[in-house]
Amino acid sequence: MTATAPEVVFPPLARDRRVQGWILSAGVSQAGDVAWYVGLAWSAAQVTTPAGVGLVMGIGALPRALVLLWGGALADRLDARRTMILANLGRILVLAVAAAVVGLAGVSVPLLLTVAAVFGVVDAIYTPAAGTMPRRMVRGDDLVKLAAGTQLANRLAVFVGAPLGGLLVAHGGLAAVMLVNAASFAVIAIALVWIVRPRLPQVSSGGASVRADLRAGFAYLRRDLPARTLVIALSGLNLCVGPVLAVGLVQRTSWAGWGAGSLGLFQACSGLLAAAGAVLAMRWKPSNPARTGLLALIFQAAGCAAIGLVPRAGVFVAMGVIGFTAGLASAQLSAVFQRTVDPGYLGRTSSIVSLSDEALMPVAMTGFGALVSLAGIAAACGLIGAFFAALMLWSAARMRRPPEQGGPGRLDRRKKQPAPAPE
Template structure:
């Protein structure tokens, strides 16, 4: 299967293993992710120091609502404008927000309004940045190299985030919010510089016609209705985190509390999830399956069983299940993101990417609350069974579709 509107090759890219420009971009992106993790830790820590738990939670989540409101418009821009320039502008805006926050907190103590303003500004920047960033891989490497690109960039991103999170606690303790904001501003400035000087797309994607934004959003939904393969991908990718997110986000803590395992067990489970995800993503680069979509959705079928297993057994079986959930998540994420980029009409790639992200922003709070409520009303294991069963049921839809069972992104197919 190929994209409905194939991209125009501007310059022939080298094989991925020798593509120094893309390798450098992946390194810069990982450094930026580390800076993001430093900032996230700093905001959360500062919030709990100056506000009540409820207000601190509001601060941490404050960027979600504006991001959800603006995300589809970000997708419209991604399908019209130069993605590299949009990414430069958004990162420059992030630098401005971080510098302003650092300057304010050097001269005055951090306040709730300042943290809220920074979180909202970051949410808006994310809404415009993420859809364009989601199309950049399609502009850099051949279709055949998309799985390798996704495997390496996702692995590097996870490692950067893990390293930044570890550093973030130390940095905010020593340098405060101002130091953390300054460190993240430096990483974003490096991204802006790399985008401006070194990163050059090799493929030109088809551009959407310049109509009103609302018409463009309506056209995206019409495209979704007219293209069953794209529709199945968007629905499946939108619903993935709604099953696994609550299970690992609140479910593991509920199990540890109910069994008396304590906070160290939660830390162990989270570590195994992250390690498993990194291993799963890296495995694609080493052992790439012939049929990417089928293997990706098959891995998520296994993940559904892993989610169910999180609700039962002693600590060691939960630890094994956490590693399985992480590994299948990393493995499937690489394969399905590559499939998505390769098969969605490039004139709609930004808007389709925005739709997949809306599931997290709009429905994740409800999924989290529902998981907790079901555990309170029944037993702790029940929501794990419901979430895992829902995941497995959802995955049966694409696995039954012949288009996904036979799809291969390899150049010789």
């Protein structure tokens, strides 16, 4: 008799301890990261100039951008779970050594720059590896729920981590923030060792070298229309919304004289509605989630355009629409991305999307700021909103066929084997 491979059993998501451990540990780690960035910014402000603070907060983006593509190739070559464990152990070691240096010599700009730069490198290795995990843990039908649950955990982490970072740095100094962040990395490392284990095997790249894998990754995007469309759409989404929220909303609030308190309320409104959108994503199963998510983002584009024009009450509505559509569409498109991209290229493809944030976002921010100076806030927001909507319509038109709903994608497409003949 011919031996057959054992069937993979996926428990219901509500009772799946591996998935629950993944979401909770990732949320704890995210809260630690948020607290760390608050503590880092505050500590830098105490020892250097505003320009120095900007350098400390931005220095990690350079090594992250330089290493991201290599990190994506490594994610497709090496065991993702082990890579993530080693990356977290490296973060813990860096923070422990830095906390000891702070205790002995105090906070200094070189120390802050070094830690931020090292974190940028580790992030570039960790993030693509983490991006390959969801597809190997749950059924294809559960990917939207997993993405929505992760998004909810991250939203809660921001609400918890920001005030936690302020309290820690105020009462315990930067060393306390470092130790708490190290503990959060220990939580996810322990979860990866004992709880979070992928159920499906990793499809590793077969290139002769990392450089060859990188070339193969770009060649894959050139020949795979759905994957290429999603990469363009997700990259464009980040580059359109980021400048409007980071520059346009701040300028509109300042010029209208609404005060810093209003800015915080706008952001809180967006965050709360994003959580509501993620909850809806858990329950709603459209026939073509790719097109549904992309078309929903047209409303987000309208919200971006409205920020530069409507009165204060209208900005609350616009931010609510932006948040709600982000929560809904992000979960849907994340699941579509996992199902659509060939599993052997998932790390490299996700690293290309992440690279748009790291390498192109500063250019987008600067360009949008210049556009505001030249044409005014209303025209700048209107133009970027129109471009955003057009990009989503173009992408939706190219995603005509829904991805497979029966499994995690190409990874588990098996031909039925005929029954063996009796000997």
